[in-house]
Amino acid sequence: MKEACELAQKNLPIAVIRVQPKEKLPAGAIDFFELISPQDVDYTQLRDYDIDPDSVVFLPFSSGTTGMPKAVQLTHNNITINDEQLELPFGFRQSGRQEVLPGILPFFHIYGLNVVMLSKISIGAKLITVPQFRPDDLVKALCEYKSTMLNVVPPIALFMINYPKLTAEMVPDLQYVFTGAAPITENDMQRFLKKFPNTKFLQGFGMTETSPLALQVSPNNTRFSSAGAPASNTEAKIVAIGSKCHKGLGPNTTGEICIRGPQVMKGYLNNDEANADIFLPNGWMRTGDVGHYDDEGYFYITDRIKELIKVKAFQVPPAELEGILRDHPKILEAAVIPRPDELAGELPRAVVVLREGTQATEEEIYNYVAERVAEYKRLDGGVVFTNEIPKSLTGKILRKQLRDAYSS
Numbered sequence: 001m002k003e004a005c006e007l008a009q010k011n012l013p014i015a016v017i018r019v020q021p022k023e024k025l026p027a028g029a030i031d032f033f034e035l036i037s038p039q040d041v042d043y044t045q046l047r048d049y050d051i052d053p054d055s056v057v058f059l060p061f062s063s064g065t066t067g068m069p070k071a072v073q074l075t076h077n078n079i080t081i082n083d084e085q086l087e088l089p090f091g092f093r094q095s096g097r098q099e100v101l102p103g104i105l106p107f108f109h110i111y112g113l114n115v116v117m118l119s120k121i122s123i124g125a126k127l128i129t130v131p132q133f134r135p136d137d138l139v140k141a142l143c144e145y146k147s148t149m150l151n152v153v154p155p156i157a158l159f160m161i162n163y164p165k166l167t168a169e170m171v172p173d174l175q176y177v178f179t180g181a182a183p184i185t186e187n188d189m190q191r192f193l194k195k196f197p198n199t200k201f202l203q204g205f206g207m208t209e210t211s212p213l214a215l216q217v218s219p220n221n222t223r224f225s226s227a228g229a230p231a232s233n234t235e236a237k238i239v240a241i242g243s244k245c246h247k248g249l250g251p252n253t254t255g256e257i258c259i260r261g262p263q264v265m266k267g268y269l270n271n272d273e274a275n276a277d278i279f280l281p282n283g284w285m286r287t288g289d290v291g292h293y294d295d296e297g298y299f300y301i302t303d304r305i306k307e308l309i310k311v312k313a314f315q316v317p318p319a320e321l322e323g324i325l326r327d328h329p330k331i332l333e334a335a336v337i338p339r340p341d342e343l344a345g346e347l348p349r350a351v352v353v354l355r356e357g358t359q360a361t362e363e364e365i366y367n368y369v370a371e372r373v374a375e376y377k378r379l380d381g382g383v384v385f386t387n388e389i390p391k392s393l394t395g396k397i398l399r400k401q402l403r404d405a406y407s408s
Contacts, residue, residue, distance in 0.1 A: 002028070017124045019098045032124075053077045056266060060110050062208045071269035072208045074110075082211035082263040083119040085231040089218055090176075092123045099125040100173075101149045102141035104133050104156070109394045110208045111181050116151045125149075135163060142171050149176040153395030154184040155333075157201075161191050162332070168196045176219075180204045180212075181394050183301050185323030186225035193224075203227050205301055207287060209278070211263040214287070215299050226298040227291075234261030236299060237284070238292060246280050251295050256305060257287045290317065307399060309338040309346050314376045316348055318399075321379070324372050325350055328365065330358040333389045335397045339381035339407050349381030351406055353389060360385075 005012045016029040025031060053076045061069040092099050101120060105112035120127060128141045133156065141147060152160070157179050160166055177192070177199055184203060192201045200219060205227035206212030215236065217228035230236045237248035238255040249255050260283045268274045278286050290302040303317035310316075318336040325334035333353040338346035350369070354360055362383040370378045384406050390398040 002026075017098070051076065054266070058110075058113070059269065060108070060113065060208050070271055070274055072110075073266040073269055074211055075266055078211045078263050078265065079114060079118065081233070082114060082213050082231075083122050085213055085216075085234070085263065086115060086119045087123060088232050089216065092125070097148070099123065099149055100128065100145055100147045101125060101151065102128040102130060102138060102145070102147055104130055104138055104141070105151060105153070106393050110212045111151070111153075111206075111394060114211060115178075115180070115206075115213065135159065135165070139163075139166050139170070142166070142174060146173040147171070148173050149178070150174065151178045151180070153181045154179055154188070155391060155395040157184060157192055158188060158326070158333075161188070161195055168198060171196070172198070174199050177201050178204060180206060182396050183227075183303070183319045185319075185326070187323060187327050189224040205257075205289075205299065209265045209285065209287075210259055210261070211265070213263065214259045214261070217298075223294075223298050225300060226294075227301050228299065229297050230259075230299075231261065231263070234259065234263070236260075236293070239280075239286075241290065241305060246284065251293055251297075254290060254292045254302065257289045257291050257299065257301070258284045259287060260284045290315075309336070309348050311344050311346055311348070311376045316377050318348070321348055321350065321369060321373070321377065324369055325352065325365070328360075328368050330354055330360045331365075332356075335389050335399065335402055336379075337381075337399060337402045337407055341381070344380075347381035348377065348379050349406065350379050350383045351389065351402055352383060352385055353387065354385060 002014060014029050015032040015035050016025050017032045018025070055075060056073045057076045057079060058074045059071050060074065061071055087093065099120065101116070103112065103116050105116055107113050107117050117127065128145050128147065130137045130141060142150070157177070174196070179201070180203065189201055189203070202217050202221055203226070204213060204217065205215035207214070213231050214234060215228040216231050217223065217226060237258050238253060239246050239258055240249060240255050258280060264285050280286060288305050290305055290308065291300050293299045303319045307318055308315045309318060321336040322334050325331050331352055332355045335351045336348050337351065339349040341347045350365060352365060365383045366379050390401045392398055
């Protein structure tokens with residue numbers, strides 16, 4: 001960093017975090033904790049900004065995978081409280097070591113911005129930034145920098161499972177891998193844990209509108225298909241889909257997940273129609289996600305409401321079929337989209353990427369799924385083979401592109 005300052009011809013002080021209290025600082029460096037300490041500060045010399053904690057600090061945009069992106073107003077309180085919610089179950093500040101994690105997710109997205117960057121800076125973690133996700137760069141960051149944690153999206157978790165150059169023996173320091181931004185099946189989690197038995201693989205749930213964390217699991221979670229229970233000081237409930245009654249439903253009943261807590265956004269910027277749609281009375285916010293909770297209060301995400309495939313009177317979650325397809329030994333990736341049908345309304349159609357060196361027929365894939373699901377969930381919309389499933393930079397399947405290409 002000193003060399004970088006010299007190249008830029010900037011005389012900038014470099015703040016360094018001590019891992020141990022008596023650790024020596026590099027020549028010319030400033031102790032970060034002395035820098036932020038309020039002791040002996042002459043506040044009369046500071047400019048008074050008088051910032052309201054409930055004023056907007058970030059304006060990220062929703063992903064726009066199911067519609068037009070919307071500007072999400074997140075406040076100082078939203079972000080700082082969510083940082084504490086992320087830290088509370090794990091106690092990284094009291095771990096006695098400096099956490100190290102590669103920043104492989106884009107910082108312009110709320111997952112990378114707050115979960116990966118801001119919350120980890122607040123605990124004094126070391127961030128290894130990379131310009132974009134590349135397999136060799138990830139392996140290098142995990143191995144050479146002795147990374148202790150990693151935040152991923154499901155496609156990167158699947159890559160780690162399938163990439164032969166990455167083994168558990170290469171990452172002995174990797175204690176936690178967290179996945180979010182999209183659902184991951186229990187089978188995929190089991191496959192990850194089988195390959196990396198000494199690493200805890202934990203799923204959470206959130207969205208841009210909740211800063212993003214809303215549901216999280218404990219460090220010793222064994223409910224692998226669950227997205228967790230509400231974060232601290234957060235409430236969650238299930239309401240009937242499409243109903244004007246917003247009363248919470250009981251356990252093991254499927255509906256739309258709603259969230260109430262201090263991390264919920266101030267609202268969409270200049271979008272009264274969207275705000276009226278997403279907010280319910282008494283501070284509740286609709287998530288647009290389908291799920292249920294069990295008898296012990298753990299929530300399970302099924303799919304997005306807007307992505308449900310409507311077969312006659314039934315609703316088919318694409319994520320369920322995609323999980324089954326990925327369990328097929330010849331399938332590397334899969335996405336399920338609706339195909340219009342005059343009689344049924346819509347039918348599930350699979351878009352499949354086969355593993356290198358394998359071959360399969362449409363009939364083989366159809367029968368594999370048909371043996372495992374109810375009749376209305378069968379792939380009666382057909383099976384299409386392709387070389388790649390289009391995804392956003394955060395790993396979400398770009399279903400609109402798939403529908404445009406393969407639904408007719």
